[in-house]
Amino acid sequence: MTICFLMGEYPTDENPINAFTDVLMTEMANQGVNCVVIAPQSRTGRFIHGTKPAPCIREKTAPNGSKITIYSPKYNSYSAKNIFGYNTARLTQRSYEKVVQKEFVRRNIKCDVLYGKFFSLGGLAAARLGDMFGIPAFVDNGESTLNSLDILQRRMVVDRIKKLSGVISVSTENKRKLLESGYVDSDFADKIFVALNSVDEKKFFKMDKIKARKELGFPEDAFIVSFVGHFVERKGVGVLSDVLNSIEDVYSIFVGRGPMVPEVKNTLHCGTVPHEKVYMYLNASDVFVLPTLAEGLCNAILEALACGLPVISSNLPFNYDVLDDSCSILVDPMNKEEIRHAILRIKQDESLKKRLSDGALEKASRFSLKNRIAKILEFINDNI
Template identity: 40%
Template sequence: MEYCFVAGNYPYKERQVHVFLENVVTRLVDRGETCNVIAPQSYYAYYIRKRDRRPVVDTRVTPGGNQYKVYSPLYFVYPKFKVGNLSMHNLSRKHFYQAVERVYRQNDLHADVIYSHFFQAGIAGVKLATQLGLPSFIANGEADTIDSLKLNNPNAVRETLDHVTGIISVSTKNKNEIKELSHNDPAIMKKVRIIVNAVDIGRFYKKDREQVRKEMGWSNDQFIVAFTGTFIERKGVKRLSHALDRFDDVYSIFMGVGEEQPTCKNILHCGRVENVKMNDYLNAADVFVLPTLAEGCSNAIVEAVAAGLPVISSDMEFNYDVLDDSCSILIDPNDEEAIYQAILKLKTDPELRNKLASGAEKKAKELSLDVRVDKIQTFINEKMTE
């Protein structure tokens, strides 16, 4: 089968965005499927924000040594405001679609299915598929799908829901957002299937903690908390930092970048971590904490679970498809006292810590990338033959 993926971004050099889409693409290519990716890049990101410009056509090589192409045409993005009755965001969306369609037609692509990563890109992907008479699918994994679509023309959103063949939601929370957008239309809800995010178990897995710490020069006696994510209010980095500052004998690893820098004592690392080293940093920790306010399905949590870490995170709907009391403690992410108490509980109760770590290892077996790709392919094949 030949897949055409449409996305708002794609990993390139240091900018590792939509990595989980890349993982799905490379797995499919290594299974013998033909894949092309169309991920338009904006003039604004290149000229104003000074981001690295991706090649307009880039031939990538998978871990299995197979090739596929990523097309990254430039398009115009306008400020998000209205000029009279004209929404500038809708104009941006129009240019995005035109870039996608132009690449598809000029490069004589012949897909059997159009697969869009996230709903914003899905508006373009489904429109192209409808014009071509092809089935279309959307991976629905935004932290807040409804908010992300507020600037779009409601008719475009509704047309996308009506014409899409299937929607892959990464959590019950994301499925419920589709339910709200469609006003619980039974015909649309029949198109939705929950397939949670997954992890490459060849990259993220449990290692010997004592050996990892020895290699990093950290003591085996230290109790270490790990955090992965952008340093922003939504992810809860400051709330975690404040909770950690109440301990004198707890150490921390903050993997990420952003404006809200953690300021607690005993920070062992704070900043970006190379992808190849992420698993070692996770394995050096005793627990993983992410008091986030909104997710689709957190990749960082899935990776921590794969590394065999007990997780402290938000008692919110987006976590319920991955986390439960076998591997985690769920708390109010806005409550710094609750964050502190959960860390204290795991620090002082090694039996509970070991129990949750074992639960994480078992849970990780359900979250392998190969299993997820199997489920995606099965879902696509089912919907295409209905």
């Protein structure tokens, strides 16, 4: 089977954004899918972030020897700004779809299925392209919210979703939100398949903490809190920064990038890390903290669990498919005192830390990447 994946930017060594997309492609290829990717790159985004453009064409080789072909044409992004009642996200979506269609035709891509990563950009483009060329189209609904659809033309969104052959939802909560959004009717529920996000156990696993710290040059006897995610308000990086600055004898690791660069005392690392090295930073930590306000189902949390880390995160429905008191402490993500107290509990109670660490490993074992992709492919085959 050949699947053409439509998505935002594909990660490079210099710019490891959206690393989870590469994980998805690699396992799809490992399971026999011929993967072709159209991942347009924003001209304005590259200029703003100062990153090197990705090659227009590149190939990756999966562990089983299968090739993944990635096309990255340039397009103009107009962001998502409200100007006199008009949101420029409509221009961005239109520009993206125009470039995707042109690339699809120019490269003479022949595929059995179109697969959009997220509704915004890739998903809506897949629905349109599928309708034009008579190809079944699916969407991976991993958004933290549906706000990106709300700012587009509603009639267009409803019409596009109707044309989809199916939706893969990364969480039970995402399926509920879609059914209650008004974009689909109740009959559409049969087209929504819940395939919880997963973790690649070959890349994220528990290793000796002292060994990890020695390799990274971190103090061996420190209590270390880690955060992985975009440095934006939604992820809670500002809240966590304030909390950590109020606690003595705690060190921190911040993996990510964004406008809200944390300024925290005793910071051991702050910035991006190649995805294949993130596990080392997690294993050097004592606890993973993510006071996020909205998620689909957070890959970073699953990766932390797979490394045996106790998790402190939000007591909100998007976490309920994964986190419970066997592996985590759930808190109000806006309540700094709750977050502070949770960190101190794990710092001061070694038995609690050990229990949650053991629970994290057990929990992560249920979220196999191989099993998830197999179920998604079965769903696709049943609906084409």
